[in-house]
Amino acid sequence: MRTRPAGAARVVAPLALVAAAAAPGSDDRALTAARTPDVQPAAHYYAVRDFPRVEKIDAHVHVYGVAEHFMAQATADNFRILDINVDDADYPPIGEQRRDAVSLRERYPGRVAFVTTFSVESFSSPGWSASVVRDIDEAIAQGAVGVKIWKNIGMALRDADGRYVMPDDARLEPIIAHLERQHVVLLGHQAEPRNCWLPPEKMTVRSDREYFSEHPQYYMYRHPEMPTHESILAARDRMLRAHPVLHFDAVHLASLEWDVGRVADFLDRFPGARVDVAARMVHLEYQAASDPQKVRHFLIRYQDRILYGSDAAYGPGDSDVAALASLHDDWLADWRFLATADLMHSADFAAAFHGLQLPREVIDKIYRRNAQALFPQAWY
Ligand SMILES: [Zn+2]
Secondary structure (H helix, E strand, O other): OOOOOOOOOOOEOOOHHHHOOOOOOOOOOHHHHOOOOOOHHHHHHHHHHOOOOEEEEEEEEEEEOOOHHHHHHHOOOOOOEEOOOOOOOOOOOOOHHHHHHHHHHHHOOOEEEEEOOOOOOOOOOOOHHHHHHHHHHHHHHHOOOOOEOOHHHHOOOOOOOOOOOOOOOOOOOHHHHHHHHHHHHHEEOOOOOOOOOOOOHOOOHHHHHHHHHHHHOOHHHHOOOOOOOHHHHHHHHHHHHHHHOOEEOOOOHHHOOOOOOHHHHHHOOOOOOEEEEOOHHHHHHHHHHHOOHHHHHHHOOOOOEEEEEEEEEEHHHHHHHHHHHHHHHHHHHHHHHHOOOOOEOOOEEEEEEOOOOOHHHHHHHHHHHHHHHHOOOOOH
């Protein structure tokens, strides 16, 4: 879980600049439309002003406490949310996260759904898998619509002999088989952005350089003795191959964020899988700066399998005015990037880029319908 760093808000140029900046000879529909706005009916695309009007789902947030300010902002911006519990020591204990989520769902009926998770605390003791299955069933009875498996599997949890526990571990197997049988969605955050395995000067975006300098325990470039990016994802993929009908949401662009071609390959290999874009929009923007068509075609081709998510994290102490403003700004910047053809800049890298101006029906799927299809019981 990572949030966009404060101060990474993007500067958006006036629409008039878009026409001048469009590449000559481009056959990209977005750029064509920007050059000759009369060619495409305006009804084909959304504008910035449509943002509060269009019903949206943020399928990846972490919210704790009463969160009434957060929910007021989400309501004002027309978002329903999927609140994801996580097994992370930086956050409250899982039981507390779950109580908060259940309360949120009761207080905001139809607007909040939640995903539970499991602790790996007594992973090696006999009966661990069975007790996790019981606990998951309890959470589902309380309204949970999915289960999250976190990056501690593959990167932190170790056996007594020192070996890292991987996503295809035999002790996880009964849990995943249970979810597969019950048609409960598993949300998988395995590994980290590839930047995590690169030296600072080779990282593509500033927020990764900052995050890994602040979280050296997760900076794999400094830990060559730990599992590689490839080996963690290979174990995840083995687990998925063993569970062909599991409903799987590979959050954070399946940790293949640096190349949409890799994400496409993952989606081709696992036809039942979905991905979300949470905390990885910047990597789409980075790729859009050099090859906008590739990114746009990826989102259009896989329009039924991509979920919008922000990874916004909100605790009781975060409900101040500035934090809420930045929540709104981040949501709106993502909308500009996906829905409009605005010329944009990121605080994360130098190059300017254009919004992708995806057609309305693609925006509606990414922002709402795909989440509703994957979690049919979630929002009502
Ligand atoms: Zn997250």
